[in-house]
Amino acid sequence: MSDLSHYTVNFGPQHPSAHGVLRLILELKGEVITDVDTHIGLLHRATEKLAETKPFNHSIGYMDRLDYVSMMCNEHAYVMAIEQLLGVNPPKRAQYIRVMFDEMTRILNHLMWLGAHAMDLGAVSVFLYCFQAREDLMDCYEAVSGARMHATYYRPGGVYRDLPNSMPNYEPNRWRTEKEIEILNENRQGSLLDFIENFIKSFPSKIDEYENLLTDNRIWKQRTVDIGIVSPSLARKLGFSGPMLRGSGINWDLRKDQPYAVYNELDFDVPLGSKGDCYDRYLIRIEEMRQSTRIIAQCITWLRANPGPVMTNNKKVAPPKRIKMKDDMEALIHHFKLFTEGYIIPPGETYAAVEHPKGEFGIYLVSDGSNKPYRLKIRPAGFTHLQALGELSKGLMIADLVTILSSIDVVFGDIDR
């Protein structure tokens, strides 16, 4: 065999740790990476162009399909941009519901990330633990919107409907005994809020379980500590946001610094890292899950005490109640107009950003006074982070590249759009 010292290796696009469809061309010297050329766009669906051909409300569902593990946070930025241009204020109850679901989405995202990250590093069982907890949250999505993932629940002016008073139950079937069904349905007897409350009571102990498996695990620490170190100045230079920025110790969280919805009324802490390595980013995401349960608990208390409308009463934006359309001509006209033409947004442009589980997710919306967006630009968090992959992994081994890649938390739905 010839004595090769320099290799060019193709990584992906169909590779389990490429998190979807990432293709990397790696230049290696032995096993050490000397250069990374990242090829993205294999999942490009031209969401922004598609949105230009549809009325505003039709594209809410596309937002779910961007970062498909944090669906409702994407919707939130989009409806916020529309609301800013329309000058519509959603009722407070709707904002609390949004915040509650945003935080549930954050837990969903971090659980998916934790499972995948651990699996990339060889710990398969964490993945199964995480998916068990995700199941309950997906049930909440389903209870409120009818879909387990792509909810399309937020609307400009509020949310589609109020929280349901009952949770769907498991029905008897021939694969489970009645006793098993009974156990499964045990926490589904009350309303959705009861179910969520039950979940957040038990969830912190589940986080402890994940931490038992990983936090002090010797192999886990060997794989993540001091890998992919990002200093605060480097993090700014690379344009990071979200947990990637906080991992380097920079105190920046849009929920605190530029609060939207009702985050300024809620009490929570923002965890910060000290070193900026993969292990710090792991600890931060774990702590963020704990903080999310705190926020959800406060939302539940508020929502219990304050019933009310969940949709604006601006009839040019919110569809009328079906029952009203039976004998109200105005309602019928509004309904017809809204579902054929949609609503008109006055000319202008805006940028709305939310603290997405992965970082800053923004929507830049330009309207020319018509019923469709003139230009919609989605600012995904992962795009900037993935760009830095080459810089972070130069001089490290291929195995470390996998660690860094998954600690960035990439999902190609929003990077490629």
Added chain:
Amino acid sequence: MKNLLRILKTNLPKGCQFNTEHNQITVIVPSQSIIECCKILKKHAELKFDILIDLCGVDYLSYGVGEWDTVSTTATGYSRATNNKPDESKWPLPRLAVVYHLLSTHLNHRVRVKAFIESDPPEIESICSIYKHANWYEREAYDLFGIIFNNHPDLRRILTDYGFKGFPFRKDFPISGHVEVRYDEAEKRCIYEPTSIDPRVTVPKVVRDDNRYLKGKENE
């Protein structure tokens, strides 16, 4: 925000226009002075915009042009949304623009910078030397809009297919594209051929002057 606007007005070079729609500051800068402006925005002690949040292209070719005439409906009849070629654009400024969104994590403020590009082919100076992470964003704007960023370290296409032709996000590029791909049994390979579907408008674009919003404008 007023304070930030004042600082921007005193420090940015002449020829910049300012606008504060929706409580967000937009600065329209001449495309030749983008580098100069970005340097000031990043370095100035009272501005300190350290992170480029977003960079994108915008094509104003059909701005304000509807697919359905709502003023003289009876004259054009009901075949309105099918085969009508959109009217000529009434957009007075250059067709393509690059929009930058900047954020300062030090001082907690944002600004939007917009540069219209007059030249043909569209060219603008790359800001990679100032904001390193502009790299991919500029590649994306080049890929989708054909805006050429001078002195960019590596200006390749990023999102579209290998060997893709055209600039898909320009308004004159059809939503269904120009080519489709399929596997050819006889030739045993994937082949590209012209698209077999016609672009179709399901909900026509309607531009209306909504009286409610006109009222708001008078007040301003």
